[in-house]
Amino acid sequence: MSGELRAAAVERCASVVGLAQELIRLPSRGGIDDYGPVLGVLEGWLTGRALPHRRLHDDKGRLVGLVVEIAGGRPGPWWALDACVDTAPFGDEAAWSFPPTAGDVVDGWLRGRGAADSKLAASMFCHIAADLRSGAADLQGGLAVLLDVDEHTGGFGGARAYLADPQATRPAGVMIGYPGLEDLVVGGRGLWRAVISVHAPSGHSGSSRTVVSAISRGAHLVHLLDTADLPGVHADTAGFPLPPKLSVTAFHGGQGFSVTSDLCELNVDVRTTPGFDAHDAETLVRKAVAELDAELPTPRPTGITPMASWPPFQLAPHEQPAAAVLNAAAAEGLAVRAKTAGPSNIGNLLAGEGIPATAGFGPAYEGLHGFDERARLSELPQVYAVYHRAVLDLLTAN
Structure with a gap:
């Protein structure tokens, strides 16, 4: 299966980068920009592939995200992939050496605000959902992909709306697509x-x-x-x-x-x-x-x-979904460490709901929340294969 997953990942990555470029070129700064255009691109992509999805709104009726749901044909727990498509502000644009909405690829790096955090992950997770769609009848439980546009505000409105949505099945665990190739964040203060x-x-x-x-x-x-x-x-x-x-x-x-x-x-x-x-x-x-x-x-x-x-949270490496990601990374030849982070993240919100979460594994990056944000694409096929394998392992566990 390893060779098949890697080959599929390599084939997928051009499309993953292409969708991410479209997203980066549409500014979606938290609390500043209208999120309709960037979510519209995602909705068009999902609709074109017949992937079930719907908008999420908070208790005041504000648009805070999208959720994609791939239901398996057999009973079992649901799992979720989560990535934000709102971003940090641009800051001093004069400090950038390229436009914050460049969305281009130069010397193997995808450039622009959101390239690292986390429009590339959002694109990748949508593609993984598409990969699972054709074989969903053989899967146990299901996969949700949460695309949050209220993350950088600190409100985490997309996650809150997803957990409060009576139509959604509560996930057994969540994998958050923050960047960083060397560590899988399994805890935080x-x-x-x-x-x-x-x-x-x-x-x-x-x-x-x-x-x-x-x-x-x-x-x-x-x-x-x-x-x-x-x-x-x-x-x-x-x-x-x-x-x-x-x-x-x-x-x-x-x-x-x-x-x-x-x-x-x-x-x-x-x-x-x-x-x-x-x-x-x-x-x-x-x-x-x-x-x-x-x-x-x-x-x-x-x-x-x-x-x-x-609350603080901390998963042991053998607990799910941490084990699935770490095992998949090892199968792809990546030495990924389990790490407890000093800053809090959306995993803390999920921990308060009794839902285990991982974060902080993705492509290598530079300029996160600063100027000249970019994500390295050379390891993208491996990262894609890791998440694809981890999800399959969770949805086929006996």
């Missing part, structure tokens, strides 16, 4: 985020009366948070390979020069682990806030508004 509102009585900056402004109180709170005692990696009894991390990521307060501020707001981002979860993160932040209010009291206590919380 979770997060707990909050906005902290630090108050103080306002006053004139020239007053002879001593006034401790909200900015000064906020600065003291930043010091308390920066020096808070977090456990190290070896303290995590779950064997998680990364320690928790706390960062103050925004600090806003004050206006002009003559008035001391009465409000300062801080954004706090805590990356969590199995041994230091969201409850621990909130407890630590509330302890620091209590210390601030005790040391520098004001009539109005400091407020904490939690904004988001995702």
Whole structure:
């Protein structure tokens, strides 16, 4: 089967690149561009190959993605391939050496915003669905391909709509098509985020009366948070390979020069682990806030508004769908490592729903979220064959 899959992958790759080029040439920056044109290209391609698909909308009726579904002829679990077709912004276009929507191939590299993250993966997954269509009667369960256009906003609206869709079968696992040839991401730290509102009585900056402004109180709170005692990696009894991390990521307060501020707001981002979860993160932040209010009291206590919380996740290499991808990569001669990532990803959202996920295996890349984004095509046939083999293994397992 290995030779047949590789030959099919080589044959498919020209078409995969061609569809990806069409997608790259249509800007679909998260929260900026209209997603209709880029989804229209995908819908036209899917319709031309009689692949069942439908649009996904969020609870406000906004278009957030497409889902393609290939049902097997025998009972079994469903699995999903997921790729985003919205992108990061272009940034400073003057820093690019080629147009962000170039969509061309130069020296073996596919160039343009979305080439790496993740329009090439979206095209590849659509082609794999087409490959499975003719032999679907022999498959167990089914395959869904999720094409999300609300990923780079941080809302993950496509994934949320897919999981909430009563027509969709809940997947047993998801393989996310982020790029990177050397690693398969099988885990990630979770997060707990909050906005902290630090108050103080306002006053004139020239007053002879001593006034401790909200900015000064906020600065003291930043010091308390920066020096808070977090456990190290070896303290995590779950064997998680990364320690928790706390960062103050925004600090806003004050206006002009003559008035001391009465409000300062801080954004706090805590990356969590199995041994230091969201409850621990909130407890630590509330302890620091209590210390601030005790040391520098004001009539109005400091407020904490939690904004988001995702659990950490980590699959063992023998757990599905990680095992299927790693085994398929080994069969293709690729040395791929299982990796737990520091940043969170959509796998954390899925973990909160009890759905295992992998991410971060795809073509080699440069310029991700920066300028001159591009993806190397020399290994594309191997990457294609890996995902094709992994899906077949999952859909034919006894």
